[in-house]
Amino acid sequence: MSTALTPAEITRAKWDKLAPRFDTMASLGAEKRWKPFKTKLFSHMQGKILFLALGTGLDIPFFPKGQDITAIDISPKMLEEAQDRIAAYDGTISAEVMDVHEMPYAEGVFDQVFTSCTFCSVPDPVAGLKALHRVLKPGGQLFMFEHTGSKLYPFRQMMDFMTILSEKIGPSMNRDTVSNVRAAGFGNIEVENVFLDVVKTIKAVKAG
Amino acid sequence: MDHRLYYVVGDFLVSLLIGVVAGLAAWAIVGPGWNMWAAMALMMPLGMVIGMLIYFPLGSRLGAMEAMIPSMYTGMWAGMVVGMMEAMMPLPLHHAAEMGAACGVAEIIFIWLANTILRGVTKA
Numbered sequence: 035m036s037t038a039l040t041p042a043e044i045t046r047a048k049w050d051k052l053a054p055r056f057d058t059m060a061s062l063g064a065e066k067r068w069k070p071f072k073t074k075l076f077s078h079m080q081g082k083i084l085f086l087a088l089g090t091g092l093d094i095p096f097f098p099k100g101q102d103i104t105a106i107d108i109s110p111k112m113l114e115e116a117q118d119r120i121a122a123y124d125g126t127i128s129a130e131v132m133d134v135h136e137m138p139y140a141e142g143v144f145d146q147v148f149t150s151c152t153f154c155s156v157p158d159p160v161a162g163l164k165a166l167h168r169v170l171k172p173g174g175q176l177f178m179f180e181h182t183g184s185k186l187y188p189f190r191q192m193m194d195f196m197t198i199l200s201e202k203i204g205p206s207m208n209r210d211t212v213s214n215v216r217a218a219g220f221g222n223i224e225v226e227n228v229f230l231d232v233v234k235t236i237k238a239v240k241a242g
Numbered sequence: 243m244d245h246r247l248y249y250v251v252g253d254f255l256v257s258l259l260i261g262v263v264a265g266l267a268a269w270a271i272v273g274p275g276w277n278m279w280a281a282m283a284l285m286m287p288l289g290m291v292i293g294m295l296i297y298f299p300l301g302s303r304l305g306a307m308e309a310m311i312p313s314m315y316t317g318m319w320a321g322m323v324v325g326m327m328e329a330m331m332p333l334p335l336h337h338a339a340e341m342g343a344a345c346g347v348a349e350i351i352f353i354w355l356a357n358t359i360l361r362g363v364t365k366a
Contacts, residue, residue: 192315195314196314225365226362229311
């Protein structure tokens with residue numbers, strides 16, 4: 035009998051393993067550097083919000099106060115690490131362990147979906163984005179802060195090289211997330227490059 | 243480029259350090275008489291690995307992609323340039339270090355310029 039893990043189980047295992055030391059890796063460097071850009075992106079929060087891949091909650095201090103946020107993450111260990119930040123938030127965050135590919139929400143229930151460095155790790159990114167498209171109301175907005183592959187030489191080759199290593203422990207470095215957003219059915223896509231064409235914010239809309 | 247002083251200075255110093263280390267590695271590994279293209283083929287990936295190894299401990303203070311990409315890029319160029327020069331003629335140790343440092347400075351300036359050009363909003 036086969037005991038092969040599914041892609042979602044592999045992803046969960048990778049992030050569960052990283053959870054205890056994730057803050058040490060990310061909180062002093064990446065999160066501080068990205069703070070102004072994330073704060074600006076999250077300032078758009080309003081209405082019924084889904085936050086995908088809350089992780090250890092490093093993004094929570096950048097959320098505007100008073101929001102009612104449904105947050106999911108594939109890794110129970112990451113969400114355990116997030117509990118103090120969830121409790122400290124001046125608003126409501128309902129966090130649940132959930133795979134984006136298997137969200138039980140009805141169609142068209144959220145006004146906005148936010149992601150933060152998420153689609154480097156979702157096993158099937160287009161299917162994951164289609165799932166977000168499904169749960170958004172018509173006219174609903176997708177806001178993403180993501181790192182992607184580059185279209186430019188030699189950065190593209192470097193990201194491909196790095197992905198060989200990084201995929202073993204966590205994220206892919208060479209995904210074309212903007213194309214994936216389009217392939218998932220979103221329109222009116224606006225991209226703001228934060229660092230080269232690698233770190234970026236993406237805003238997109240589900241057709242009304 | 244990132245205009246916050248901490249990151250300007252940090253990115254600059256890390257690039258300088260990686261350039262020197264990759265240059266010294268090329269000086270230590272490549273010798274006169276090597277085929278220049280073989281030196282290039284070896285030192286480009288090795289320089290990238292050196293850049294990554296130096297990035298890992300420093301990245302937790304300087305950021306993710308903003309620190310990793312310049313680190314790998316500088317390592318690649320410094321390793322390649324010093325390796326190819328060493329293959330053509332023997333370099334004194336301090337020249338290899340200076341050449342690596344110059345590559346580090348040139349590469350971080352290139353990254354800053356590229357970032358200045360690429361940053362901003364576009365409709366996809």
